Amino acid sequence: MVQITTNAVRDLAQLSALALDDDELAALTDDIEHILTYINKLDELDTSEVPSSYQVGGLQNQYRDDVVQPHTVTTEQLLNLAPERSATTIKVPKVL
Amino acid sequence: MADQIASIVQNVANGSKTARQYVLERIERARSSESYNALLSLTEERALERADMIDTKIVDGEAAGRLAGVPFVVKDNFLAYGAPTTAASKLLENFDAPLQATAVERLEAEGAICIGKANLDAFAHGGSTENSAYGVTKNAHDQTRVAGGSSGGSAVVTALDVVSFALGTDTGGSIRQPAAFNGVYGIKPTYGAVSRYGVVAMASSTDTIGCFASSPRDVETVMQVMAGRDERDMTTIDAVYSNKPRPVKKIGVIKQTMTDDVAPSIRAAVEAQCDAWRQAGCQVDMVDLPMLEYSLAMYYIIVPAEISSNLARYDGIRYGRRAEQAATLAELYGRTRDQGFVTENKRRIMIGSYVLSSGFFDAYYSQAQRARTMLIREFEALFAEYDMLISPTTPTTAFAIGENTDDPVKMYLSDIMTVPASLAGIPALNVPIGHDDAGLPIGLQLIGRYGDDMTLLSQARGMMEATR
Structure with missing residues (x-):
């Protein structure tokens, strides 16, 4: 069984930009230990001579002409999707 | 119908x-x-x-x-x-x-x-x-x-x-x-x-x-x-x-999907279909796909890794619900995502962050991508000999609501038969083939070579016409 500390899971949550409370953190620690134990099964395989398959189907780089396409979506529509906006910008809390 | x-x-x-x-x-x-x-x-x-x-x-x-x-x-x-x-x-x-x-x-x-x-x-x-x-x-x-x-x-x-x-x-x-x-x-x-x-x-x-x-x-x-x-x-x-459908003369039944772990009613339905194909003149053999046993482990490394990247865009800035009263940007991201995602989303994002983090990347992510090649090679070897592969679509019929919610790994195991075709990028079709004693539907999975989608549909049509 893989063991993982609550602190390590807290770091993982921070890396993942998830603000979890302590109960959630404890439950997820348990789940993550179980899942990691299961996926460790792959250690049994000798893959030293095998290349990686990052994609399937064998497509190579796909090119197209760099021309502006008429788009149906307007700036106004996109700004309207933002939770908070002012005139032509999206509002966010102070960064610095 | x-x-x-x-x-x-x-x-x-x-x-x-x-x-x-x-x-x-x-x-x-x-x-x-x-x-x-x-x-x-x-x-x-x-x-x-x-x-x-x-x-x-x-x-x-x-x-x-x-x-x-x-x-x-x-x-x-x-x-x-x-x-x-x-x-x-x-x-x-x-x-x-x-x-x-x-x-x-x-x-x-x-x-x-x-x-x-x-x-x-x-x-x-x-x-x-x-x-x-x-x-x-x-x-x-x-x-x-x-x-x-x-x-x-x-x-x-x-x-x-x-x-x-x-x-x-x-x-x-x-x-x-x-x-x-x-x-x-x-x-x-x-x-x-x-x-x-x-x-x-x-x-x-x-x-x-x-x-x-x-x-x-x-x-x-x-x-x-x-x-x-x-x-x-x-x-x-x-x-x-x-594409034109390929004529199907040789069918392989994936051995690893017909074990005692699979519901007897499902195995019986699959075997009955195999008999029907044999009577119609097809050769139907049990075939070996040893990497099936490792597919789910590969899947639960590769997919969470990609999820953690793809779901990074949900930050409450440009669209979607934003958490209220966050004082800093980091707080806004964290709370928006905590409130907006369900537990399973968080599990997968965190597993993804884990397997992609430095120190673990090679042991998990790279290992899984190499194992994926081994699985693809096994499929290719089988398709060199067989026109189509089959398996049950699921190890059980529909389970009860709440039955698997406490144990994520148990829930993941319900995908064990469908995950291999996904990792290999090849087509697969569920065909309904009857019901168990409780009246719940049983599904047969037809798996084809890359680009052979029409072969699977043509076979399914043949099966439907044969039972009419």
């Missing part, structure tokens, strides 16, 4: 029933099926406008398209007009898409009419539709059981005959498994066959778009309209749905 799409198109074309009548009838059926919680929204107003437009074209003698007047439902992770695209999450609760998915656009261009949006596991993470932020979808045959997932709602509305077809997404079994649990046809096409533009991304190296229907012919009609290259999704390939 017979082919439905052709008869709807014919009736609308000859005026014996209008597109408006079809839309009203199907919306009525959707309303009377509310207890299944299969739909998150109806797009009635827009559907009726489109129906009237099609009816006008017909009256005026104009071409109205290959699917003119056919109502359908989309899984609610397709951007489509008429109702928010929620991905069954709180995060996208009020997200009104400013554009439509290519798949939806192509169907609409042929006159099909979207009448509603189906429930799913939030962001398509799950195998039972129990992870929806809007409640569980119930099985079409037994309301105490799960619909399967993640495209549970789409499978249920097809099985209940609310619509003749519904769209889904399949990343590791999310169309095939709910199709099996509800007794309908469901296809995961060859990777790249249908554009994913405008569909909420989950795992980019295995995400596919497919559909549910009540007959192989209806599946084929829908896939032919949706498939083909799209400049907005550069992973798309030439239309594999115009």
Whole structure:
């Protein structure tokens, strides 16, 4: 069984930009230990001579002409999707 | 059930029933099926406008398209007009898409009419539709059981005959498994066959778009309209749905999917089908796919890794629900994501962050991508000898609601038979082949070579005709 500390899971949550409370953190620690134990099964395989398959189907780089396409979506529509906006910008809390 | 799409198109074309009548009838059926919680929204107003437009074209003698007047439902992770695209999450609760998915656009261009949006596991993470932020979808045959997932709602509305077809997404079994649990046809096409533009991304190296229907012919009609290259999704390939089906003489049954762990009723149904093929002159052999045992472990490394990257975009800035009263940007991200995601989303994002983090990357992610090559090679070796492979679609029939929710690994195991074809990018189709003693549907999975989608549909059609 893989063991993982609550602190390590807290770091993982921070890396993942998830603000979890302590109960959630404890439950997820348990789940993550179980899942990691299961996926460790792959250690049994000798893959030293095998290349990686990052994609399937064998497509190579796909090119197209760099021309502006008429788009149906307007700036106004996109700004309207933002939770908070002012005139032509999206509002966010102070960064610095 | 017979082919439905052709008869709807014919009736609308000859005026014996209008597109408006079809839309009203199907919306009525959707309303009377509310207890299944299969739909998150109806797009009635827009559907009726489109129906009237099609009816006008017909009256005026104009071409109205290959699917003119056919109502359908989309899984609610397709951007489509008429109702928010929620991905069954709180995060996208009020997200009104400013554009439509290519798949939806192509169907609409042929006159099909979207009448509603189906429930799913939030962001398509799950195998039972129990992870929806809007409640569980119930099985079409037994309301105490799960619909399967993640495209549970789409499978249920097809099985209940609310619509003749519904769209889904399949990343590791999310169309095939709910199709099996509800007794309908469901296809995961060859990777790249249908554009994913405008569909909420989950795992980019295995995400596919497919559909549910009540007959192989209806599946084929829908896939032919949706498939083909799209400049907005550069992973798309030439239309594999115009390929000729391959003659099937040798069929391999994947040995690892017929063990004692699989329900006896399911094994018996698969064996009965094998006998039918033998009587029809096919050679049917047990074949070995040893890497199947490792597929789920690969899947639960590769897919969470891709999920953690793809879901990084949900930060509460440009769209979606934003957490209130966050003082700093970091707090806004963290709280927005904590409130907007369900537990399974968080699990997968965190597993993804873990396997991609420095120090673990090679042991997990690289190892899984190399193991994936070993699996693909095993498939290639089998397809050098066999025209088609088969397995049960699921190890059990639909399980009870709540039965697997406490143990994520147990839940993941319900995908063990569907995950290998996803990792290899090859097509696979669920075919309903009867019921167990409790009356729950059993599904057979047909698996084909890369680009052999039409072979699977042709075989399924043969099976359907043989039982008539």
